[in-house]
Amino acid sequence: MEESDEKRMTLSFYNYAHIESPEIVRDQLYAEWTKFGILGRVYLAKEGINAQINVPKENFEAFKAHLNTISFLNGVRLNVAVEEEKKSFFKLKIKVRNKIVADGLEDDSFDVTNKGKHLGAEEFNRLTDDPNTIVVDMRNHYESEVGHFENAILPDVDTFRDALSIVKETLQPYKDRNIIMYCTGGIRCEKASAYYKHLGFSNVHQLEGGIIKYARDVQDKGLPNKFKGKNFVFDERLGERISEEVISYCHQCGSKCDTHTNCKNEACHLLFIQCEECAKKYDGCCSSECKTFVQLPEDEQRDLRKKFQQKRNVFKKGRVDHLKDHWLKKANIIQR
Structure with a gap:
């Protein structure tokens, strides 16, 4: 695979849905997706699916049509990577877990479908120009270190679970401000926005499709790009460049570097x-x-x-x- 010249597209998608028997669904997906030549990492749980994969370009349209035959994936948004043709995965793993993102929350205690307002790139840029808006990075420290949005709060955390509690405490005095959260592809903000609304935050927003969709939209629409640096990704690439700025440093010598x-x-x-x-x-x-x-x-x-x-x-x-x-x-x- 490393030596292959086959053109492949890297993409991600997720959906919170009720899956009664994720073990059965796992086996079905593995059998079907192997036929399409899919490689990647997929998590299934009773609460839904979280997938980061790559697919041969020649099979992309057929794979999209296949997804539409699955009830909980019909019409799902596909986030195509900015640097889509780089090698990202070399095998297919589909795992059943308790949750598709480890968050430590008791989902029965609040309505996970009562999510924050989704913002497209244009709305995001406009609202972040408002001095009453606070932008929060819901990712881990090693992700935000190499790239983040202008003026964003960057929690120094190792896990999403840690970020949820730290952001809650940090934003307590600002519960009536415009709160905009963002992450890589949007899945972490789906749960976080519902959680913060449950806690009484009144103006909760999230960047639709995360950094990946934002980067594509600003490029396609000719909008100002407010993201600086690289977007960290959890595959073999470990990052995709969103802007030319290098905002981080080599951990050994301190020179400018974001690799x-x-x-x-x-x-x-x-x-x-x-x-x-x-x-x-x-x-x-x-x-x-x-x-x-x-x-x-x-x-x-x-x-x-x-x-x-x-x-x-x-x-x-x-x-x-x-x-x-x-x-x-x-x-x-x-x-x-």
Whole structure:
């Protein structure tokens, strides 16, 4: 697949719907989507579906027609990636989970269908020009670090679950302001907007289709682009460029850079930002220790890895001394 010249399109979609037997649906989708040559990561739950996939260009229209034959996917919005032809996935995984996005909320305690008002790119630009509007990034710190909207509040969090509680506390004094939330493709804001409305926030909005749709709309309609930098994505690309600005820094040398990578030491696998010079210096690793580790014979590496518990690691921007002033200024944006 890495060497193939086949043209493929990367896209994402989601829908909150009642799925009585997600295990059965998983098996059906896997059988059907394999015929279309679909690759990607899909989560199913009784509350709906969350999918990030790629599809051969020649099968795209047939796949769209197929989705319309499925009751809970008929007419679903497809967010086509900005850099759609880059390699994004190399296998198809469809997993059944308790939720399609881990949020830690008790859904029975509020109406998840009472969502915030959806805003298109034009409405988003207009409303964000209003000084009474507060823009909130509902993504994780490593996502907003490489790209975000102008004047947005950027919670320094590792998970969406953490963002929900921190944003709730941060915005308490501003419950009557215009609140606009955004995320990658919109799914996190679907749940968050309903939750905040339940908590008494009166003017809750969300960017329809998230950053992905916004980027396409401003390009197609010739609108001003208020997003600066890269949009982090959860596939092999790890990001797609939305504007030419580079707003982040190499985590090793501090030079301007917005290229995410995973440490080549599989016992570490840290997600961090690394420039080309440091990639050469450290052989794609996050530290001299990891560089030394990957130079060991493979069988020795394998034995040592058994002693480590693999976990998902992300570099924490809040721990970087040379970035503290930059992010403190961002954190104070709500005082404007």
